[in-house]
Amino acid sequence: MGHRPGRREHQLLGRVRVESTGSYGAGLASFLRRAGDQVVEVNRGDRAVRHLRGKDDTIDAETAARNVLSGSATATPKTGEGTVEMIRQVKIAKDTATKARTQAIITLKAVLVNAPAELREALEPLNDRELLDACRALRYESMDGPEDAARYTLRALADRHRSLDYEARRHERILDTLTDRAAPTLTSQFGIAADCAAELLIVVGDNPERIRSEAALAKLCGACPIPASSGKTTRHRLNRGGHRQANAALHRILVVRMRLHQPTIAYVERRSREGRTTKEILRCLKRHLIREIYQILVSPHKAENLSSAA
Missing domain, CATH: 1.10.287 (Helix Hairpins)
Structure with missing residues (x-):
């Protein structure tokens, strides 16, 4: 008879996909990470598929497995330990x-x-x-x-x-x-108070290097432009997805800057003269703000990881 591992023994699995790493799967993800496994987050399946097929544990498990096999499940979960x-x-x-x-x-x-x-x-x-x-x-x-x-x-x-x-x-x-x-540098920026900084830090997590690019952070915060073109009209609209609390924090920061921050006021006036609407200007400003936040919260960690790997 082969040896059966005890409750505290763990065989290294390598790369493990876990669903709901921010809630019900957080304990399992933390255990696997401490044991040396690489944890990949499996996001919720397509809502259209769920609407057509229904929902139960078996269907959800099958959908998660298909996401893994197709290679669409590649997100690194937050560590939640800092x-x-x-x-x-x-x-x-x-x-x-x-x-x-x-x-x-x-x-x-x-x-x-x-x-x-x-x-x-x-x-x-x-x-x-x-x-x-x-x-x-x-x-x-x-x-x-x-x-x-x-x-x-x-x-x-x-x-x-x-x-x-x-x-x-x-x-x-x-x-x-x-x-x-x-993030002392973040809270020292114009218009970014502790409450807004907290929302942005929560989105980024304790392991900012998991965010692959500036565009990924913009999508995560619902600040990436969404094409809304038709025929000869080419335009973009505000994103209604992403982390809504982080998007609201970006909005509050920009409301303050549009009233009191002279470079932002000058930008709004210039874009208004070009015929841009307030919503279009706000969308552009959110994208600029994401670039600023990315340079503060994510880029230093990526540079640190590259230097340590070298």
Whole structure:
């Protein structure tokens, strides 16, 4: 009888294709990588094929195998074992706290609409900060009527907003520290704050060398031009695919630069005189910004790998 490997023993497999390396397959991918295997990510199959054939584990496994055999599965997954993975986890906490904070003040204002007239008339003219302070100062003697319940609810929601605000600000400070540690050059660029830098770092990952080219990064962020020509008309449009959070981060950076960054303002004015629309200018600016980000985040790692290989 042959020897059966124990749970902690591992036979080197060489090159292994793993699906969902960023979620359910992350643990397996990490184990194989530490064991010395080369892990290749198998992306989700064609949606049109899935629509025609349906979906279950057997069909998904067959589709993944066909992608491997055809050579279309070549992506290197993120390692998820460095500072960028720390940024990703902290950003989840920060984003959920921010969303809950917004929901708290929306709910507070909805409660105020149906509050007793005297209470509503006193609080409605206030701005958000004054409204929150006034609601935290509300008192009630006992639960004898709707006004007491309204005072209690408004104060509870205002306290919740303050607690979530403190939490979100704490996450922001940690995020600032981590992004400065991971990419100090990126956060020093005009208009790139910690939140946008975090989104871009999350897309690139802890192993930026996995991104083959500047065009690959543009496609990953949904910033590559998509042909939209017809007949004698030759044009391109904005990409609706890619990582939408990273694309939104690029948009926020460019909104700031188009208002305050003089070289960007001059570029927009020149392209406008040439007859370009705002969407076309924005598409071009996103591509220029991707080039800038690629030179900061990816190129140094590629050069380092080439020098070490030599």
